[in-house]
Amino acid sequence: MTPNMGSAAGSVQLNGTFSSVSFRIEAAPNSNEGAGGDGIEMALTFDVDNDTPSLTWNTFAGGAGSDYIEDTVVDASGNVYVAGHGSATWGSPVRAFSTGEDAFVAKFDSSGNLLWHTFLGGAGNWDYANGIALDGSGNVYVAGESNATWGAPVRAYTGGTDAFVAKLNATTGALTWHSFMGNASSDWSYGIDVDASGNVYVGGASLGTWGTPVRAFTVAAG
Known part of the structure; x- marks a missing residue:
């Protein structure tokens, strides 16, 4: 496992992917284990106490x-938000799984109970969520990539693989808005952050110019 890490007061959250649900650990996982078997990779999140290095809880997120x-990111109340992607539906998502691989966002409380999860994607082969952040009001922002349009974006999908940014309601998981960034070639977004004024910053890569950049695009990678 190559873990992603978030933190809250007195604890550390580790998130990653395992290739077997028969993963052994000292405490029993919460009840969100998916239906996959050995050889099926599944998302896992768990909490480790900082003061006494012991497992507080762990849980699986995923399906078949x-x-x-x-x-992953953690809010001031200890709720854990994770972003990733999956190849099948599971549970009762706020927004339904579409096809191929869809991006997903999930929220767990400080005890590891799943509060909501939602899929983001369309009819293409893949939609990935690569970064997640919160603003001062607790709204959730996700950066990722898609190879087809979906929903009603603020800025339209252009073609190939486009980067996207999406805003979700932290309480319900409902999609507030999303927007694509890119051209007809390939564009990816990897990291995201939000400042105190609610401005959203996204970092990624493009194989062609788009929009009206401050500094011009030079040349595609050879």
Whole structure:
């Protein structure tokens, strides 16, 4: 496992992907274990107490396909938000799974109970969520990539693989808005952050110019 890490007062959250649900640990996991078997990769999140290095809780997130966690963030109340992608539906999502691999976002409380999860994606082969952040009001922002349009974006999908940014309601998981960034070639977004004024910053890569950049695009990678 290559873990992603988040933190709250007195604890550390580790998130990653395991290739077997028969993973052994000292405490029993919460009841969110998916239906996959050995050889099926599943997302896993668990909490380790900082003062006495022991497992507080762990839980699985996923279904019968492959599920991956790419990033995590923790709010002031200890709720854990994870972003990733999966190849099958599971549970009762706020927004339904579409096809191929869909990005997903999930919220767990400080005890590891799943509060909500939602899928983000369309009819293409893949939609990935690579980064996640919170603003001062607790709203959730996700950065990722898609190879097809979905929903009603603020800025339209252009073609190939486009980067996207999405805003979700932290209480319900409902999609507030999303927007694509890119051109007809390939564009990816990897990291995201939000400042005190609610401005959203996304970092990624592009194989062609788009929009009206401050500094011009130079040349695609050879």
